[in-house]
Amino acid sequence: MEERKGRRIIMFPLPFPGHFNPMIELAGIFHHRGLSVTILHTSYNSPDPSRHPHFTFRTIYHKKEGEEDQDPLSQTKASGMDLVALIRVLKKSYEEPFRKSLAAEVVGGETVCCLVSDAIWGKNTEVAAKEVGVGRVVLRTGGAASFCAFAAFPLLRDKHYFPIQDSRLDEPVIELPPLKVKDLPVMETNEPEELYRIVNNMVKGANSSSGVIWNTFEDLERLSLMDFSSRFQVPIFPIGPFHKHSDNLLSMTKNEEDHVTTDWLDKQDPQSVVYVSFGSLAAIEEKEFLEIAWGLRNSEQPFLWVVRPGFVRGTEWIESLSCGFVENIGHKGKIVKWVNQLEVLGHPAIGAFWTHCGWNSTLESICEGVPMICTPCFTDQRVNARYIVDVWRVGMELERSKMDKRGIEKVVRSAMIKKDDGIRERCLKLKERVNVCLSQDGSSSKYLDKLLSHVLTFDP
């Protein structure tokens, strides 16, 4: 580890696993290069600092003691998780407390060389960083292709793509090839105008930053990164995949459930298991849940299925599955509440990943050379799915709106039973590109060196 004592980076993640995890991985990369890291995190979804002993954690509270009753965040949670509304409330609730916390951090202690904030916090963090004279770099935890689609929102609006009309879903978006109208990164929400505001604010906040860090790599998204650079005058640092920079970056503390899952996977044949997970935020209807369950069962392929508590709307966990179903799957299928996904995807028993195409899941699957079955649910997942299926050609599509048990059975079988479609070969080739980008002279390593020099130029 190089020594850069007395230099500190402040990081401000968005409090969802798909955003927090890559920020922590990035913190590990900085720490490994000799910088100290302070994580300012929200009291909402507060992490467990003991899992990350190398970093200093500071909690930002958005309310005073005794104000819990009026907590807008707990109300948002209770009202059934409209993500757009939740992000609106988070941004508003933490804007002022963040300013104060950042100011407090900058006074005294080691020199703060820069703030790295999640791009979704948008311009909120810009004012705060300016006030205390700290350079601001943003981390975009999604891919470059989806960012370019977000950046095109004003144009797409002018051209009447929004609100999306059902009759146009299969039309190409000529301004954003290879996307179709159904791939545009929107989501169901009661606050569509707010979604545009959050997206535009994210794009503007990135554009006015001193640099954008991407958890992606050049060989994967070269054209999209070039597209971004042709439109925005901001230095870019595609240094991903973060979690592959060093094997020791992630705290691999295993809990009892992880051991049980690994033991089960150890008993399966190589490439025989379909791993199913829709990430940390997506939710589905009970009817869809039952179709998935029976589709998996009828495919007769072994499966490992993550069903988060709350994943199925209106139920606690899997109680809507009949006893008959659970008996029926026997040892063929395993349903769990959460797994260590990096470990699961790296297990030789995994033959395919049925995913919602969240960016982290997409990258993690690519890194392990695992073919994907793509069922995007919202926002950037739709763009990622189109690239997985049509550009990188390492997965197949299973549209959510057309998902019934027969269709599921068919797609799962065709993904698992090896065919001459070249998907597996392309997965392995892409996995090799990851290693090339991360090698000493690879693009991600070079960009990382540039990033470190860049943030050190901000020193007051």
Ligand code: UDP
């Ligand atoms: N994840 C995990 N265990 C699970 C499900 C998800 O560790 O059972 C992790 C996964 O490895 C990924 C993150 O949670 O890093 C999910 O991020 P992603 O961008 O794929 O989707 P999101 O949750 O943001 O929709």
